[in-house]
Amino acid sequence: MESKVINNLVKFEKAVKIIFYTVLIGGCIIFAGIILLFVLHQSNVLTSGKGGIEFSIPGLIARFDIDVFAGPLKAALISTFIRGLMYWLLFTYIILQFHKILRISISECTPFTYKNAGYIRNISYSFFIYAIIDFVIQCIQSIWFKKIQLTGIHGIDLYYKITFPLWPVLVGFIVLCIAQFFTYGLKLQQDNDSII
Amino acid sequence: MPIIIRLDRVMADRKVSLNELAEKIDLTNVNLSLLKTGKVKGIRFNTLEAICRELKCQPGDILEYKEEDK
Numbered sequence: 001m002e003s004k005v006i007n008n009l010v011k012f013e014k015a016v017k018i019i020f021y022t023v024l025i026g027g028c029i030i031f032a033g034i035i036l037l038f039v040l041h042q043s044n045v046l047t048s049g050k051g052g053i054e055f056s057i058p059g060l061i062a063r064f065d066i067d068v069f070a071g072p073l074k075a076a077l078i079s080t081f082i083r084g085l086m087y088w089l090l091f092t093y094i095i096l097q098f099h100k101i102l103r104i105s106i107s108e109c110t111p112f113t114y115k116n117a118g119y120i121r122n123i124s125y126s127f128f129i130y131a132i133i134d135f136v137i138q139c140i141q142s143i144w145f146k147k148i149q150l151t152g153i154h155g156i157d158l159y160y161k162i163t164f165p166l167w168p169v170l171v172g173f174i175v176l177c178i179a180q181f182f183t184y185g186l187k188l189q190q191d192n193d194s195i196i
Numbered sequence: 197m198p199i200i201i202r203l204d205r206v207m208a209d210r211k212v213s214l215n216e217l218a219e220k221i222d223l224t225n226v227n228l229s230l231l232k233t234g235k236v237k238g239i240r241f242n243t244l245e246a247i248c249r250e251l252k253c254q255p256g257d258i259l260e261y262k263e264e265d266k
Contacts, residue, residue: 195238196223196231 013102120179127172221246
């Protein structure tokens with residue numbers, strides 16, 4: 001590959017490395033903080049009005065008092081926490097695989113290697129595993145928390161419902177197809193290279 | 197593979213070195229060496245044409261078919 005392309009890839013690799021560590025360390029701090037709050041609440045160190053969790057999405061902030069751990073939302077919070085943890089793990093793993101792809105592309109001077117095809121395949125498997133774990137969590141959640149149906153909380157009704165997550169399966173399948181095309185292209189390239 | 201490359205024999209007859217031939221037919225030494233030792237899956241017509249032109253030989257002088265032992 002041209003040195004200019006390699007230089008760009010090196011820059012990308014550094015940026016992805018920074019993103020990876022930010023997501024990893026940031027996620028660890030957030031999840032450790034939530035666990036700590038939960039533990040402090042369970043051990044009666046933190047009482048009502050003395051702490052809470054703030055969720056922020058673009059354009060919206062939701063503040064939950066520490067009391068939510070004791071209220072009827074406890075089960076919903078646990079499942080949200082587990083799902084959030086899974087999203088984070090999936091996202092971190094994808095960034096890690098992408099970082100490996102960039103590193104191999106720089107060291108081998110080409111992105112078209114069997115190792116990279118393997119990393120792309122790993123990304124697709126992670127989506128499948130995510131879908132399975134999500135489904136299992138839903139099943140466990142509906143069995144364990146079946147009796148806690150959250151109805152009539154400020155006009156909001158919450159029920160547990162088991163649905164198989166289709167989007168990770170679809171994304172995983174598309175990524176797996178890309179990995180297969182990649183492997184097939186490599187085989188063609190290898191065939192072409194062995195004809196002088 | 198039942199197709200055997202006899203390039204080394206023709207090169208020795210014409211007293212042409214690997215580097216010299218590689219330069220004349222615009223092929224890398226590595227690729228010509230692979231071809232000479234039969235470590236390739238195929239040979240392009242234009243490569244064969246260039247080799248025949250430089251060594252003044254026929255494709256049959258370079259390639260030989262030998263039946264595989266059953």
